[in-house]
Amino acid sequence: xxxxxxxxxxxxxxxxxxxxxxxxxxxxxxxxVAWYQQKPGQAPTLLIHTASTRATGIPARFSAxxxxxxxxxxxxxxxxxxxAVYYCQQYNNWPPLTFGGGTKVEIK
Amino acid sequence: xxQLVESGGGVVQPGTSxxxxxxxxxxxxxxxxxHWVRQAPGKGPEWVALILYDGSNTYYAxxxxxxxxxxxxxxxxxxYLQMSSLRPEDTALYYCARARIRGYTYSYAYWGQGALVTVxx
Numbered sequence: 049x050x051x052x053x054x055x056x057x058x059x060x061x062x063x064x065x066x067x068x069x070x071x072x073x074x075x076x077x078x079x080x081v082a083w084y085q086q087k088p089g090q091a092p093t094l095l096i097h098t099a100s101t102r103a104t105g106i107p108a109r110f111s112a113x114x115x116x117x118x119x120x121x122x123x124x125x126x127x128x129x130x131x132a133v134y135y136c137q138q139y140n141n142w143p144p145l146t147f148g149g150g151t152k153v154e155i156k
Numbered sequence: 157x158x159q160l161v162e163s164g165g166g167v168v169q170p171g172t173s174x175x176x177x178x179x180x181x182x183x184x185x186x187x188x189x190x191h192w193v194r195q196a197p198g199k200g201p202e203w204v205a206l207i208l209y210d211g212s213n214t215y216y217a218x219x220x221x222x223x224x225x226x227x228x229x230x231x232x233x234x235x236y237l238q239m240s241s242l243r244p245e246d247t248a249l250y251y252c253a254r255a256r257i258r259g260y261t262y263s264y265a266y267w268g269q270g271a272l273v274t275v276x277x
Binding site: 080082084091092094097098103104135137139142143144145146147148149150 | 191200201202203206215216217218251256260261262263264265267268269270
């Protein structure tokens, strides 16, 4: 099973600042990684697929990079609506498909 | 537009059974692989099960293998999850999910609103 490890668990950021979230896979998953945003009481929303491609309708302030075992999600200038929990997920080696434990982005 | 609507959740005792349903609309259901993903309170998502578009293969997380069965009825555009021998650790919000595109690239662009399953004595 591929274990996805996210860091940090919590990130305190001021509005307008940049946020950088990390995700590490326990073995290579090529570029088959997705990132999701989840707000309280809502299902996750797909932000990024194929490690670096924004999903339909996702603002350009969200960018991502990585391949193999190291992945990064960057939010260039945090807006109020971006404070949420973010998850990475791999879909290269399955079953099982696996998610990271999440990074909570909170207001500083 | 793609819609996924789960139903069938509830409060049940340990050891009992429950069946979840997910009614799909807005796309050609019979041509897509379909998944169940669950999320325990305060935890991250956990993939549960996958059924291929033609029902030829099913896959399960080890935590549910032998207890849960995923199935589909393409005539009704409906996905099912039959859960038996339920345990307290199965307590979660269960989502029906569809990948962004056909094929084995399972990033989930579409999620239902979830069905809450609580297993408690």
